[in-house]
Amino acid sequence: MPRKRSPSRVLGTQLIDLGAASAPVISRRLMQMATAGATPSARDRREFKRMSSEKVSAAWESWGAMAGYAMTLNTAATQAAMAFWMPWAFAAKPLPSAEDALISMASAGVQPYRRIAVANHRRLSKRTPRR
Template sequence: MATKRRRRTSTSAVPFFPKSMIETNAIMLGAPFVIGARMMQMAMAGPQPSEKERRETQRMVAEKVAAAQQSALAFNQAMFKAAMDVPLAMMSANPLAKSMDTVASAAIKPYSKRVRANRKRLSK
């Protein structure tokens, strides 16, 4: 008795949705709000900002430096891991497309995390 082989089909309409795209969209949608809110705060403060406004400006600069450091570290770690995965992927015919998306996502994530947090904090 012959058995029919079933063909595997993907249940997802989009089999591979890049994580880096999600992180980039978070920045794209949140950054204009954060920039607008901070510009309004600086404009309202005028030439003599209060201590609270000075702290917000210092926080803004410190966040960017910290995000750049975290991004560089995450990028290097993801690149190292991707480089270690290449020989195994070549032997197993595993696609490497997700490796570069993982690297890009790791580099972008610290920025998108800060944008989301700032948008939430500044919208109160």
């Protein structure tokens, strides 16, 4: 059976992936903006529009993921309280520590940014730069 990874290790891995993928994407897009100048081509405009819409989308996904995790955690805490007061009606489940809960929430929030940055890195590394 595979060993479960700690929340801090998961978050650390996600942040390393995000950092490694975002640096080349940022430099590639900045170069594209610089070479486009005052009159970007249709291809450049599509890429710039995609870039801005992805940022907004990732922010909404991030907030949604963190809110979803908070609701799940709230439900678990409520069930734990109910199990304390009515052990015959509810099964007690262990709650994560406050530190693990906070790290897991941060991990849920980082995941959309990481996914988009890695996908952009793959997509943009396949393209040949314009001359």
